[in-house]
Amino acid sequence: MKSPFLTLISFAIFLFPAPAEEKKSDKAAKQARKIEFSAQGTPPGTMKFAKPELKIKAGQPIELTFKNPDVLQHNLLILKPGATAKVGALADAMLTDPEAMKKSYIPKSEDILYSTKLVNPGAKEVLKFTIDKPGDYPIICTFPGHWRLMSAVLKVEK
Numbered sequence: 001m002k003s004p005f006l007t008l009i010s011f012a013i014f015l016f017p018a019p020a021e022e023k024k025s026d027k028a029a030k031q032a033r034k035i036e037f038s039a040q041g042t043p044p045g046t047m048k049f050a051k052p053e054l055k056i057k058a059g060q061p062i063e064l065t066f067k068n069p070d071v072l073q074h075n076l077l078i079l080k081p082g083a084t085a086k087v088g089a090l091a092d093a094m095l096t097d098p099e100a101m102k103k104s105y106i107p108k109s110e111d112i113l114y115s116t117k118l119v120n121p122g123a124k125e126v127l128k129f130t131i132d133k134p135g136d137y138p139i140i141c142t143f144p145g146h147w148r149l150m151s152a153v154l155k156v157e158k
């Protein structure tokens, strides 16, 4: 015969299946990965990112610090795969927009997933994002005339 004490214990285990520990590991998994990505500062005015690609894991929250050691202003946009030319053309068209600078030279487009504002020489900007779908996501700077040279690939892997 089962003792009432044991019954009580098993009932308690049933009610409280150690949720504290589970929550802890959940939190750790969702902690953002901190990455630095930089514009190329040497030689000055190169209009390039320092690295041609950046690899991240799908579903992993990212905290990207975009640094600008260059003498020019730059921004950083993450686009939908294959959208570089389309967004680049929209950026070029902004040259006639008197509000362009106020908009950090970021055109209006559904192909732009994430963007920083315009980053001054010596400054930095943090971008937080999570991308769930694996693929090659273009990273470009849309300061007038930059995007053709200033592009990299964000490789989102499974």
Ligand SMILES: [Cu+2]
Pocket: 047, 073, 074, 075, 141, 142, 143, 146, 150
């Ligand atoms: Cu640029």
